[in-house]
């Protein structure tokens with residue numbers, strides 16, 4: 001498959017994941033407000049899995065060096081877009097749920113989560129060779145590193161907050177921490193050390 005159509009396919013895959021997740025929430029919910037609340041939660045879960053795949057692809061490949069980790073790495077840009085699409089659908093459900101349930105969102109969620117969306121949109125908008133050339137590889141890498149780690153942090157905060165009452169979310173926290181540790185260790189092991197004076 002050509003690269004552009006592969007990326008379009010994966011972005012569509014992100015949308016499909018989010019809509020399937022939302023539909024499951026709608027089927028399980030007992031009333032319209034609960035339908036929307038579950039759709040909000042499940043779309044976040046679908047986008048979380050896509051985020052893990054995109055954010056962890058290069059780390060996984062450096063550790064595993066298998067054909068499937070190479071497959072994932074090759075499609076990292078498309079997976080990043082799939083995550084962005086799924087996460088924007090999550091935003092649509094957030095707005096619908098908060099509006100229909102008349103629940104005010106805590107200001108800290110609006111600002112910190114809102115900044116996460118700014119990062120998602122900036123990364124998605126610069127997911128092209130043209131953007132790499134225009135921004136320059138160093139600036140582009142910095143933008144995607146800062147954006148990726150910021151979204152990582154929002155996911156970590158969201159799931160760490162829920163873990164005490166919903167222990168299954170500890171698995172999400174563990175996955176996020178594992179990726180972070182692996183990234184830091186790999187970065188330290190490849191950073192050239194300056195010779196001691």
Ligand code: HEM
Pocket residue numbers: 037040041042044045048094097098105109110112113114115116117120151154155158159
């Ligand atoms: C990058 C930004 C964001 C990330 C990574 C994120 C992540 C998450 C996660 C992981 C969940 C839990 C889903 C689950 O139960 O598995 C969630 C739920 C939710 N988020 Fe976000 N979120 C973001 C931005 C926002 C913003 C800006 C708002 C509101 C202004 C918001 C409102 C909500 C609401 C209302 C829920 C459902 C709460 C519940 O009933 O459990 N989120 N989000």
